[in-house]
Amino acid sequence: MHELFTVLPPGDAFAIFGRGCSPVDRSEIVPLEAALGRVLAVDVVAPETLPAFARSTMDGYAVRALDTHGASEQSPAYLRLVGDVPTGVVPRVAVGPREAIRTHTGAMIPPGADAVVMVEDTNQTPSTSSGQAEIEVLASVAPGEDVLVIGEDIVAGALAVPAGRRLRAADLGGLAALGIVRVTVWAQPRIAILSTGDEVVPIGAAPGPAQVRDVNATTVTAIVAAAGGIPIPCGIVPDDAAELEASLRAAREAADAIVLSAGSSVSVRDLTAEAVSRLGPPGVLVHGIAIKPGKPTVLAICSGTPVVGLPGNPASALVVAWRIVRPLVRLLGGEAVDPDGLGDERELSAVLDVPVPSRPGREDFVPCTLARDAAGAFHATPVFGASNLIFTLIRADALIAVPLDRSGLAAGETVRVVVP
Amino acid sequence: MHELFTVLPPGDAFAIFGRGCSPVDRSEIVPLEAALGRVLAVDVVAPETLPAFARSTMDGYAVRALDTHGASEQSPAYLRLVGDVPTGVVPRVAVGPREAIRTHTGAMIPPGADAVVMVEDTNQTPSTSSGQAEIEVLASVAPGEDVLVIGEDIVAGALAVPAGRRLRAADLGGLAALGIVRVTVWAQPRIAILSTGDEVVPIGAAPGPAQVRDVNATTVTAIVAAAGGIPIPCGIVPDDAAELEASLRAAREAADAIVLSAGSSVSVRDLTAEAVSRLGPPGVLVHGIAIKPGKPTVLAICSGTPVVGLPGNPASALVVAWRIVRPLVRLLGGEAVDPDGLGDERELSAVLDVPVPSRPGREDFVPCTLARDAAGAFHATPVFGASNLIFTLIRADALIAVPLDRSGLAAGETVRVVVP
Numbered sequence: 043m044h045e046l047f048t049v050l051p052p053g054d055a056f057a058i059f060g061r062g063c064s065p066v067d068r069s070e071i072v073p074l075e076a077a078l079g080r081v082l083a084v085d086v087v088a089p090e091t092l093p094a095f096a097r098s099t100m101d102g103y104a105v106r107a108l109d110t111h112g113a114s115e116q117s118p119a120y121l122r123l124v125g126d127v128p129t130g131v132v133p134r135v136a137v138g139p140r141e142a143i144r145t146h147t148g149a150m151i152p153p154g155a156d157a158v159v160m161v162e163d164t165n166q167t168p169s170t171s172s173g174q175a176e177i178e179v180l181a182s183v184a185p186g187e188d189v190l191v192i193g194e195d196i197v198a199g200a201l202a203v204p205a206g207r208r209l210r211a212a213d214l215g216g217l218a219a220l221g222i223v224r225v226t227v228w229a230q231p232r233i234a235i236l237s238t239g240d241e242v243v244p245i246g247a248a249p250g251p252a253q254v255r256d257v258n259a260t261t262v263t264a265i266v267a268a269a270g271g272i273p274i275p276c277g278i279v280p281d282d283a284a285e286l287e288a289s290l291r292a293a294r295e296a297a298d299a300i301v302l303s304a305g306s307s308v309s310v311r312d313l314t315a316e317a318v319s320r321l322g323p324p325g326v327l328v329h330g331i332a333i334k335p336g337k338p339t340v341l342a343i344c345s346g347t348p349v350v351g352l353p354g355n356p357a358s359a360l361v362v363a364w365r366i367v368r369p370l371v372r373l374l375g376g377e378a379v380d381p382d383g384l385g386d387e388r389e390l391s392a393v394l395d396v397p398v399p400s401r402p403g404r405e406d407f408v409p410c411t412l413a414r415d416a417a418g419a420f421h422a423t424p425v426f427g428a429s430n431l432i433f434t435l436i437r438a439d440a441l442i443a444v445p446l447d448r449s450g451l452a453a454g455e456t457v458r459v460v461v462p
Numbered sequence: 463m464h465e466l467f468t469v470l471p472p473g474d475a476f477a478i479f480g481r482g483c484s485p486v487d488r489s490e491i492v493p494l495e496a497a498l499g500r501v502l503a504v505d506v507v508a509p510e511t512l513p514a515f516a517r518s519t520m521d522g523y524a525v526r527a528l529d530t531h532g533a534s535e536q537s538p539a540y541l542r543l544v545g546d547v548p549t550g551v552v553p554r555v556a557v558g559p560r561e562a563i564r565t566h567t568g569a570m571i572p573p574g575a576d577a578v579v580m581v582e583d584t585n586q587t588p589s590t591s592s593g594q595a596e597i598e599v600l601a602s603v604a605p606g607e608d609v610l611v612i613g614e615d616i617v618a619g620a621l622a623v624p625a626g627r628r629l630r631a632a633d634l635g636g637l638a639a640l641g642i643v644r645v646t647v648w649a650q651p652r653i654a655i656l657s658t659g660d661e662v663v664p665i666g667a668a669p670g671p672a673q674v675r676d677v678n679a680t681t682v683t684a685i686v687a688a689a690g691g692i693p694i695p696c697g698i699v700p701d702d703a704a705e706l707e708a709s710l711r712a713a714r715e716a717a718d719a720i721v722l723s724a725g726s727s728v729s730v731r732d733l734t735a736e737a738v739s740r741l742g743p744p745g746v747l748v749h750g751i752a753i754k755p756g757k758p759t760v761l762a763i764c765s766g767t768p769v770v771g772l773p774g775n776p777a778s779a780l781v782v783a784w785r786i787v788r789p790l791v792r793l794l795g796g797e798a799v800d801p802d803g804l805g806d807e808r809e810l811s812a813v814l815d816v817p818v819p820s821r822p823g824r825e826d827f828v829p830c831t832l833a834r835d836a837a838g839a840f841h842a843t844p845v846f847g848a849s850n851l852i853f854t855l856i857r858a859d860a861l862i863a864v865p866l867d868r869s870g871l872a873a874g875e876t877v878r879v880v881v882p
Binding site for chain 1: 477494495498499512513514515519548549550551552557566567568569570581610614615621622629630631632633634635636637638639640641643659660662665666667668669671672673674675676677678679681682683684685687690700725726727728729730774775776780783809810811838848850851852853855856857858876878882
């Protein structure tokens with residue numbers, strides 16, 4: 043054996059590696075409409091209180107709750123109808139004792155009123171002899187009923203959205219509600235993507251005999267982009283120590299992290315690990331992770347730049363990119379990352395239809411299809427074909443994650459499934 | 463009551479509505495690097511076979527399996543070492559009987575060989591007196607062992623990636639492996655987004671008394687974009703039948719579908735439903751869905767254009783946008799959509815920490831936080847606060863989906879959780 047190959051569980055490997063990785067320290071201000079999926083760089087505090095005025099949550103009548111006390115179908119309360127306040131209009135009349143004002147969902151509650159009786163619990167009676175319209179209230183309401191009070195959503199000065207949050211539709215909605223139309227977000231981390239190998243040609247080229255196309259640049263680019271990074275394409279480097287080192291140095295200048303995919307042969311891995319080590323201290327931290335497919339993975343920090351050396355096999359590279367590169371990009375992007383790594387993925391539970399063999403001491407990712415039964419539960423069926431073939435992954439909906447400590451999964455068992 | 467309010471379960475509502483919706487019939491050709499998340503418009507058939515040559519999956523020696531028959535540590539087989547074939551190189555020597563050629567992961571298997579003995583199962587002996595290098599083989603291998611044979615990944619003429627697939631990293635990798643650098647994808651559906659309401663002002667404006675900002679345009683835009691649609695902003699329309707109808711007609715010209723958010727008061731809903739109906743036959747198909755929050759939803763098809771009328775309340779609008787608008791956009795975008803609707807979301811199972819009350823006959827979406835226990839299982843805890851407030855959603859990681867037929871969920875129960 044040419045190398046010291048200390049194989050670590052993926053979670054431990056990422057923990058050791060992640061300790062050396064810091065979020066990019068560049069932020070930028072973007073308009074709200076460009077902020078979906080960006081990571082908030084600073085806490086946003088509510089500049090105002092919402093709702094800013096008491097609002098009705100129902101169509102009905104704004105009343106004093108006390109006036110409805112004891113009201114029922116058998117014994118209605120009778121209230122004088124003294125106005126109608128549409129949405130968007132400031133009431134000009136207050137609700138006095140034994141009075142009601144017509145209200146609508148979203149309309150401002152008139153002064154004096156403290157509750158809304160919904161229209162279904164009322165009858166509007168014909169005008170009385172005095173010419174005054176009246177309503178019959180058929181149910182009692184408590185103070186505050188069907189009223190959204192001032193500050194019920196958020197009060198000025200409260201934390202609206204925390205720093206480190208990858209902004210979702212709801213977060214943008216809350217910011218919009220507060221009139222915040224620009225936000226400070228972390229810059230997207232730039233990830234240099236490099237392929238190595240004498241046998242590797244660009245995807246647009248016709249491979250000669252014994253050559254293959256550079257699949258990993260395409261898949262890693264997609265995973266980096268989906269994780270919120272900016273992929274920086276750095277091409278294909280032959281298996282030559284000097285060229286590799288020069289390319290790595292150039293990549294480091296252009297990017298916040300480097301992902302290279304190298305051949306999986308021991309000689310090429312040695313070459314890669316040595317070139318990476320020469321890039322700066324501390325160098326290679328992890329050489330080999332207990333994952334299938336994907337074992338021959340190198341994780342390094344070189345003078346502050348994280349470097350991931352993926353296996354050359356496209357399916358292995360994909361699995362490690364999901365398990366390691368994706369959380370790395372999110373961490374560099376300023377997001378809080380689940381130390382277990384899987385939590386950031388689409389993950390679900392499924393009932394396993396057939397047994398899956400495995401070996402304790404490594405995480406196995408087994409391509410599977412998913413189907414739902416009548417009750418809505420997911421069922422996972424492994425896809426026929428070797429897990430180290432890319433078209434096996436293409437036929438799959440998801441990957442069954444076989445935990446480190448299991449020697450296989452039984453049919454009927456509920457298992458964790460990751461949808462990449 | 464002013465309206466006939468036939469409330470349908472969300473699944474039934476979407477099924478009726480979806481039957482009237484056809485995918486956009488426009489396609490476009492995009493380079494592979496711009497195809498992530500786009501929907502393939504035509505089946506892609508493999509133009510070539512992969513791998514194109516038999517490859518080693520290990521570092522070791524290419525041999526004839528027969529020559530290793532019975533080999534063991536105690537009784538090694540001895541083979542003459544007749545060459546070394548690095549990756550990317552075409553072998554110039556064949557493996558004859560009782561011969562071996564050094565091979566490397568990814569290298570072409572030389573003619574004559576039908577298996578690889580991994581290096582760990584061999585010893586290279588010093589050259590014999592004849593000057594001929596030899597290896598000791600310490601284990602027998604079967605024909606095909608550690609060899610990736612021609613066509614094992616995919617054969618020319620086979621379906622590589624099916625039409626209707628939203629392209630993932632793995633799909634792009636498979637296409638790249640085949641040298642396919644451009645793909646035909648469906649055009650992204652254009653979704654007109656309209657807000658209505660006399661009380662609604664743009665998010666950059668300072669609301670007057672009794673006014674609110676247009677939160678829904680922001681959230682719906684985000685959900686449409688995340689689902690693969692192109693949001694077409696159409697502004698705010700007052701609660702006026704003629705203006706609303708004119709705006710809807712203009713929106714229809716500009717887009718493949720219309721999403722409008724209207725107030726939730728009966729009079730505004732009536733106004734909206736009438737304006738939508740005048741847009742073309744068959745008009746309103748669903749008026750009210752059994753979902754909380756989000757009941758006052760209108761679904762219509764008007765002369766072929768799908769129209770979704772969302773409730774005005776921002777939290778309700780968000781939930782219905784997830785449940786209805788998102789699958790609509792995916793359906794229009796050419797993707798196969800799960801009739802149950804939820805399957806396209808990030809969905810997972812979680813153990814409920816406290817009971818959640820509900821009412822049979824409607825789907826409840828209850829905002830919750832998620833945490834993982836030591837065993838990796840998710841636990842869901844409902845977020846304190848009304849589900850119809852946007853900041854309740856912001857504090858939530860996910861929504862607990864209470865099925866239609868349940869009158870509540872018990873503590874300790876495993877429940878479905880949707881991560882929007």
